[in-house]
Each structure stands twice: as C-alpha cells, then as structure tokens.
Amino acid sequence: MTEQMEQDLALFKRAIQSFLEVEVAPFYESWEHNKKIPKSLWVKLGENGFLAPDIPQQYGGLGVDFRFNMLLLEEISKAGYLALAINIMVHADICCHYLHNLGTEQQKQQYLPKMLRGECIAAVCMTEPAAGSDLQGIKSKALPQGEHLQLNGSKIFITNGQNASLYIVAAKTDVNAKGSKGTSLLLVDREAAGFSVGQNLDKMGQHCGDTSEIFFEDILLSNDKILGEVNQGFAGLMQELPRERLVIACCSLAHAEGAFDLALQYANERSAFGSKLAEIQDVRFKLANMYAQLQSNRALIESYKVKLLAKQLDTVDASVAKLTSTEMADRVIDGCLQIFGGYGYMKEYPISRYFVDARVQRIYGGTSEIMQEVISRRFIEG
Structure with a gap:
C-alpha cells in the first residue's frame, strides 16, 4: 500500500x-x-x-x-x-x-x-422458505407471457426489504433446466403491480436491520429488467460471491475487535477480590487467547483483501474467510461477554448487543456447514 x-x-x-x-x-x-x-x-x-x-x-x-x-x-x-x-x-x-x-x-x-x-435503496432476493443456502432449490418463476416475463413466488429473510425500492430477484426462467441452470436475475421495482412486502420479521438480534418477506404475484417484467444473461443468473451470483463472503468476514472480524476493546476496558476498570480483573491470571489469559485469535484472523483477512484486489480470490478462499471469521467472532464475543459477568447480560451494556448481533453471521451468506462443504471439495476434486 x-x-x-x-x-x-x-x-x-x-x-x-x-x-x-x-x-x-x-x-x-x-x-x-x-x-x-x-x-x-x-x-x-x-x-x-x-x-x-x-x-x-x-x-x-x-x-x-x-x-x-x-x-x-x-x-x-x-x-x-x-x-x-x-x-x-x-x-x-x-x-x-x-x-x-x-x-x-x-x-x-x-x-x-x-x-x-x-x-x-436496494435489496437482493435469493432466500426462499424452502431454499436457503441451497440456491439451486429456488421455486420462484418468471415465465414468458407475451412479450413479458410473468414473475410469481416469494422470498424470505430479505435485508432492506422494508426500505428498498429496487429488488434484485433470482427466479427460474427455464423450469425444465435442472439444478442451478435456468435461473435469471431480475430487476423488480417496488411500485410494480403484483409486488408486495410482508411483515418486518422479529429477529433475535440486528433489530434495526429490517428483514422481510417479499411476494410476487403475476408481475409483468419487460426484457430490460433482466440483469445479465437470461438463464445465467447463477453464474452471475457465483461471480460476485467471493467479494460478498469476504465482506461478511471483514464485518465479523471488526465486530469482534470492537467487543474485545469493550472487554479490555472493562477488565482494566472493574475490580474483584481486591484486584483489577485484568490482573487476574485467568482473565489475562482469556484476553490473550482472544487477542491471538483476532490477530491471526486479521492477518488472513488482509492477505485476502490483497488477493481480491488482484482478482485472485476464489470461492474457496472466500469461504475460508467467512468460516474462520464468523466462527471466531462468536467465540471471542462470547468470551468478552463472560468477562462482564452479570452486567454482560444486561441490555444497557453494549456488549449484549454485540453478542446477539453476531450469531447470524454464521448463517447468512452461506452457513458455516456450506462453507465447509465448499472448502472440502477442493480436496475431493483436486
């Protein structure tokens, strides 16, 4: 740099x-x-x-x-x-x-x-009630209707669902194609006839990040609403996936670093048994272990940023980044909350929000189990 x-x-x-x-x-x-x-x-x-x-x-x-x-x-x-x-x-x-x-x-x-x-404001609509991490199971369809495509289906867990005015929707445009084939990306405007937004879902954490159900009923879309090549939507998704997963990894790592800063400050201010918490060996060792995890993950993420800049970050690399960062963040933030004791469980202490907000990062963008599956294929397929 x-x-x-x-x-x-x-x-x-x-x-x-x-x-x-x-x-x-x-x-x-x-x-x-x-x-x-x-x-x-x-x-x-x-x-x-x-x-x-x-x-x-x-x-x-x-x-x-x-x-x-x-x-x-x-x-x-x-x-x-x-x-x-x-x-x-x-x-x-x-x-x-x-x-x-x-x-x-x-x-x-x-x-x-x-x-x-x-x-x-834009939202991307991939996940469906029966198709989460497995996007090949998408059921929403956009089929020819005269000179248009007629879109029907529904999506769930859509970030920005309440606020958005543009929705990028993955739907089947060739129902005879198997697996990921025959999927297209479509641009759907909020005012389109037949479009509706369901309830703002009540989540465990990340409360102000609106997350919604989305419904499509006989929405007519002209060809200029197809994003990318028709029936090549899955390829478009895969092209953007490394960046998306690296971004999630960056957020997870930084979130854990913020939690660590809170725990470190608390440990240096709070006293127990006549000593500062940070002077107690068990607490010091916990902090040291968490710091080591943060530092090693930071080194990995910074190296992957360089790879992305050079257009050398592939899907496996990105999956490694997401898997390690999100799993590490949960461990570290849990350890940080523990240092706060009972106060960590109180909403008035920000560490409690770090804890509940972090959990979903092991799920969205592809679950940790899917990340392990993607990574393992490198060994199987050579």
Missing part, C-alpha cells in the same frame, strides 16, 4: 468515525426499538460518499478501490452497529456491484446514481 493510499484511508476513517458520532450514536437505540433505519440516514450516507465509493465516478461513485468500502463497514461494525453495516453491505457491496458488473449501460444509468445518493 502506498503512503498516499494510507493517508487517504486515514482521512476516510476519521470522516466515518465523525459521521457515526453525530449521525448514528445518538439515535441507534431508537432505531433498534423501531426495527428500522430511517431512509433519511441513507441520504446522509450518500451525501458523504459512503455508499459504494468504489463505483466509478461516471455513475456517482468516488472511483476508489474497494478497501474504502471495507474500511467503512469495519468501522461501523467495530462501533457496535452491525445491523447498519449489513444493510449497507447488501445495498452497496452486493446490489450496486451486481448492477455495475452485470447490468447494461441503460440499467446502470437508471439505477446506480440514485443508489449512490441513497435515494434508491
């Missing part, structure tokens, strides 16, 4: 921290209570260049490399606002890049500038 890049990232980091202090920290608890991040924050994020800054300037981005995106999400996660980080990730690091990498010029011009200004 050049000296100029380091300086630019340092300036960007300070801007993020200032933004979080003014625009997020005073309001986050109320957002958690209301189970939704206000749309006005998205516009502020856009005004500050925080939404997909690596998108080229011609579409409204800053044209920087993806390390700026990662820094943004890591700082938000580290500060304990993981739900916000994940909502931004889905919009900026998944949907924006689907549009940029798979879309036609007309599609890019139509959506990307509004998405980067925070005026159009």
